[in-house]
Amino acid sequence: MPRPAGNGRTTAEDAAAAKGRGGRPPRLSRESIIATAIDIIADEGFGRLSMRYLADRLGTSPMGIYYYFDSKTDLLGFMLAHGANRTAAEEPARDPRDRIVQLSLALAEHLSAHSWAVSALLSGEIGDDFTERSLDDQLIAARELGLDEDDARATVQGLWRIVVGQVVVRPMRPQGVRETVSSYLEGRLRRTVAVATAP
Helix, strand or coil, rough: CCCCCCCCCCCHHHHHHHCCCCCCCCCHHHHHHHHHHHHHHHHCCCCCHHHHHHHHCCCCHHHHHHCCCCHHHHHHHHHHHHHHHHHCCCCCCCCCHHHHHHHHHHHHHHHHHHHHHHHHHHCCCCCCCCCHHHCCCHHHHHCCCCCHHHHHHHHHHHHHHHHHHHHCCCCHHHHHHHHHHHHHHHHHHHHHHHHCCCC
């Protein structure tokens, strides 16, 4: 997966930007779609956002939006990952364990600050498959910890569920997120070592 030059981070934005299909609508861009979707949510509420209404606001057809995003779920996941990456510190931690904690906290803070994201979670429009598409940085860090591909993906899914639980079930506390994520990572790594050294 391509990495942006300069900061060593790979995000969902890179993967999405790499999509290529014919017939690009000339007046649209990924940025204008996201900005308009955010405006709709801010002005009229999350329930008002649909691909058809978004297309009407942009003066295009729903197919114009589907050029950039496969579905509303894809759009919402991209918006969430995009916002969380902006919330994260500019310089990611070098240590992969610290980086996972840092990224998980940024995601929790972004979810906590944007009620639409929580609504999308509760309605099922952003689900566990979000981790497959949008949490690339966490997945890279999990691999750097020595986890194989299956364990890395399972770890990232677990991190996602922890973050959602920290935001939805109780008021978000940064220290609580740090401690829970750190404890979870420690347990996953111990389990991996135990399996690897088992007779």
